[in-house]
Amino acid sequence: MPTTTADVIVVGAGPTGLLLAAELGLAGVRPVVLERHPEPRNVAKAGGLGGQILKLLRHRGLLDRLRTVADDPDPAPRFPFGGVHVDLTALPDAPMHAVGVPQARLERLLEDRARELGADLRRGHEMRALTQDAETVTVETRGGERLTARWVVGCDGPRSPVRTLAGIDFPGTTYPEVNRLARVTVPGRPDGDLDVDGVGRLGVGFTRTAGGVFGYGGITDGVLFASTVEEEPVEYDDDQPMTLAEFRDSVRRVLGVELPMGTPLRLSRWQFQDRRAERYRDRRVFLAGDAAHLLPATGAALNLGLLDAVNLAWKLAAEVHGWAPGGLLDTYESERGYAAARALRQTRAQVALRRGTDPAAEALREVVQDLLADAGAARRLGAMIAGADVRYPGVGTHALTGTFAPDLGADLSRARPVLLDLADRADLRAAAEPWTDRVDVRTLVAADRPADAVLIRPDAHVAWAGTDAVELVRALTVWFG
Structure with a gap:
């Protein structure tokens, strides 16, 4: 069987792998995506997504598409946190929002996006071997196909074969808790609370018993969320779906009664x-998503x-296109490792x-x-739940540097770096001129501006903000070669 060559191979067509493929395509790299399952899966997993990724999807023009396939496109900002509730509904500027969309629909949307941008998605191709040398990585599938690439990214979940074959340990803890969630119709009960014989009225919240914890979200339009x-x-x-009978049995063990x-x-x-x-990296092999980290909440x-x-896509694309500065790929692990540490801190709490x-x-x-x-x-x-408390190292000391860029009118739909001139500074635009093959320079004068200019990376994080042209040149050199 002939060998396929590619710049990047993505292993795993879950949400992380599909978005990575789409972002690579947006940056002009056509990846090959290998997925072991022959068909898209419908096993219920995540029921929505939220936090900073929604801002990024808005920049890419995908947020409205996501909302059209959502069960609840704009739920009230109320979130569970370790047995208590974080209610942000009274805040005019809630830092955390979500979109209620089943993971299967999210994956279909991201697959369509990746294919639109040129990804070569191959279902039913299970990786069985991986070797690498100084220049390439070679992957073999169970069907006997050989593929070589400059880079391989494992987006293949908690049991990641890529991680195992790369010899990367995955230390940590598995908790003995089994969590089950259900949305089911309740005949004859349009809305309200439940009166349960032997338990009493169940209000919204958590009921702890000797058997475990029962969570109850009320009944709305005849649908129970528990x-x-x-x-x-x-x-x-x-991959083994839960059945209604399994959930009934669990409720009976926890509450000691049957629920309609x-x-x-x-x-x-x-x-x-x-x-x-x-x-997160072994030479030419990277990990992302659940292959890199699992959170206990x-x-x-x-x-x-x-x-x-x-974060990873634009840096790989920079390497492929030949303009990446030295050490750019190393910042993937340092930045996303820091973000994972922040997420682990609040989920461990x-x-x-x-x-x-x-x-x-x-x-x-x-x-x-x-x-x-x-x-x-x-x-x-x-903000912690949303991941809005993450700040990467950057050039300069401005308060915006390293943060997710505020909405300043920059067009990030093409996943290109943008220098946003907010003060009509010809000297700053001139300083950026040597980088205009890879950095878009835009003037958008604003009286109430946080800085004279803001340099925004393709992942919507601020690489630099300030007034000094010399400092701007340093930031352009550090981040964009």
Whole structure:
């Protein structure tokens, strides 16, 4: 069988791999994507995404497309946090928002985007071997196909074969909690709370029993949203879908009663792990998404993995096109490793909050819930959940440097760097002239401006902000060759 050559091979066609392929295509690189499953999967996993990735998708023109396929395109900003609730609805500038979209639909949207931009997606191609030398990586599939590339990126999940073949350890903890979630119709009950014989009225929130935790989101339009958490000494296969009978049995074990349930609209099951790859790169092999890190709480992992893809794509493209400065690819691990550490910190805090069962733990949850009534505390915690508290190292000392760029009118739809001149500074535009083959220079004068100019990377993070032309040249050289 002939050998296929490519600049980049992406292993895994989940959300992270598909967005990486799309971002590479946007940057002028046509990747090959290998996916072991022959058809798209419909196993319920993530039920939405949120945080900083929504801002990035808006820049790329994808947010409106995402909302058209969502079950809930703009849910109220209320989020669980380790057994308490973070309610951001009273904030005029909530730092965390979400879009309620099943993962299968998200993957279809991202697959369409990747194919539109030239990705070569090959389903039913399972990788079985990987070798690399100083110049290339060679991948072999179970069907006997050989592919060589300059770079390989493992986006192939928690059990990543790419990570294993690259010899990268994945230390951490698997918690014994099994989480089950269901949206089911409730015949004859349009909305409101549930009165359960032997338990009483169930209001929105969490009910702790000797059997575990029952979470209840109320009944709206005849649909019940509920969850259970139990400790079980078993590790489930993520590809094995949960059944309604399994959820009924779990509710019975936790509450000790039956709940009325009709037609299932969504059923999912997951277990929490706290793991991080010892490194994100082995020479020409990279890891992203769940192959690189697993978080012990909901609401952060998908956001984190998709932002991995956006961070890595433009840097790989710079290498392919020959203008990457020395060490640019090394910043992928340092930046995204830092972002993962921040995400792990707040999700580990959720573990401490939710797993305690004694009166002291219950008191801790009550105190945290009381503190979250303060707008400042709620805003800060919401920013942590969103990943908005991440700031990368950069050139200069301006407060914007390293942060996600504010909405200043820059067009980032093409995933190219942008120098935004906000003060009509001809000297700054002249300083950037040697980079205009790879950096777009735009003048958009603003009276109320945070800086005279802002240099924005393709991943929407600020590489530099300020007034000094010499400092701008240094930033352009550091980031764009």
